[in-house]
Amino acid sequence: MDAIERARKVGETMFAVDTASRLTMGMELLVCEPGRAVLRMPIKAMHLNGHQICHGGFIFTLADTTFAFACNSHNKNAVAAGCSIEFLKPVHQDDVLTCEGLEQTLSGRHGIYDMRVQNQRGEVVAMFRGKSAQIAGTVFPE
């Protein structure tokens, strides 16, 4: 199995059982490649906080899920060891968010991944940086 096929299978395997991201939040998995993932999330009334804008926690959740796919894409189990987020623009109902995650460095067991969340006009609404640590095990047996 080559790296591209492996990453695609990691994505399908993880997404099938991710209730929080798929069912509760309504995300779609668009791409899972080696060191890269793209997910999409349409913003609905259920995502709005008291200011009638999307709760920042749900933007974080989209980016955190994208991070998980990108850092597990080599089929070596990896977990988040820290993350930070910057919120840049408010997100409104009926916006459609797309998050792209990219591996910046992977050295030994530790990696850095950058997630960029954009709305349907291509405006960056948030940037998330995650640090990963590989642990024992694989996403699917190989």
Add this chain to the structure above:
Amino acid sequence: MDAIERARKVGETMFAVDTASRLTMGMELLVCEPGRAVLRMPIKAMHLNGHQICHGGFIFTLADTTFAFACNSHNKNAVAAGCSIEFLKPVHQDDVLTCEGLEQTLSGRHGIYDMRVQNQRGEVVAMFRGKSAQIAGTVFPE
């Protein structure tokens, strides 16, 4: 109106219209005092990710909501200007999370708030730090 009564009314006003926190995530507002808030969130199947543990994004969301109540509790509109989170322990279905947020400093328009998320056994599962900036306006007219 004194500071304690004001904070309580801020809490009720904000929580009533916060669809994301109250209805989607199932949080309860326990306390909203000057510079302090406590919220609770029981973890259900809908909160679980592919590892069958609570999605980190939802723990962030609980802390971010608590932060919003604590930093708006003086009835001056405040927004998040940055935040970071550390995840310390996995959270499982049927755990009940309680998050307490406390003002650490408030100087001019800028404040620092620390949120501590604990499970029903009193174990700290996450720590979140938020920086706030006051903007124009109030939560309720006064």
Add this chain to the structure above:
Amino acid sequence: MDAIERARKVGETMFAVDTASRLTMGMELLVCEPGRAVLRMPIKAMHLNGHQICHGGFIFTLADTTFAFACNSHNKNAVAAGCSIEFLKPVHQDDVLTCEGLEQTLSGRHGIYDMRVQNQRGEVVAMFRGKSAQIAGTVFPE
């Protein structure tokens, strides 16, 4: 050796060989107790950046050193696994900064420590949060 004596000896041992903190930056070690450390740094012309205020990197350095003493105080080698800082007020020449670091949680190998940097008027100028990971070895043989 009890915990208090052990922490004091950790502090003396580490500080004696810390060229960067002691000689280059001019810090003094005031306290090293179990899970707590206090250091002081007078601000001189050498610390000033182009705005004629203390370079934020040196405030970070003071807090990072304090973090190292607090998280090694149990005489188990510990390293930083991530940190964040918020700068709250500018620092000027002839200010004297004091940084107190306190253990917030220590569970297994991982701890969270909060450092608070104050000037000689007791104003908080920066807050730093560090996550530590214990590794093999001790600061001094025991």
Add this chain to the structure above:
Amino acid sequence: MDAIERARKVGETMFAVDTASRLTMGMELLVCEPGRAVLRMPIKAMHLNGHQICHGGFIFTLADTTFAFACNSHNKNAVAAGCSIEFLKPVHQDDVLTCEGLEQTLSGRHGIYDMRVQNQRGEVVAMFRGKSAQIAGTVFPE
């Protein structure tokens, strides 16, 4: 004056008066372009902590200085509104660090900048993300 010439003049103006970066830490300014800066810092005995590796605070200081040049390069005064750093590899005496800072987004008064610190073998030793806010004034009159 075009954008490239303006950025170069910003760099020269700021660096000339930055005692902390130039004299105390021994940095060299290599590039100051619109939204981009590169600085270099050779690691000497004065930079070493008690583990005989470069103090993390000085790596932070190099990245923070690079951030300042990149976010002021448009000749509009800008200040740091938050930053985070990940340390990836230890740095030793006689290593030569190079830090490149790049503007990721600049929208209205707020920008995000990523700094990447590498050693003389091209290994990434730290990654720093800074959020800037433009304030009144310019670096040099124009």
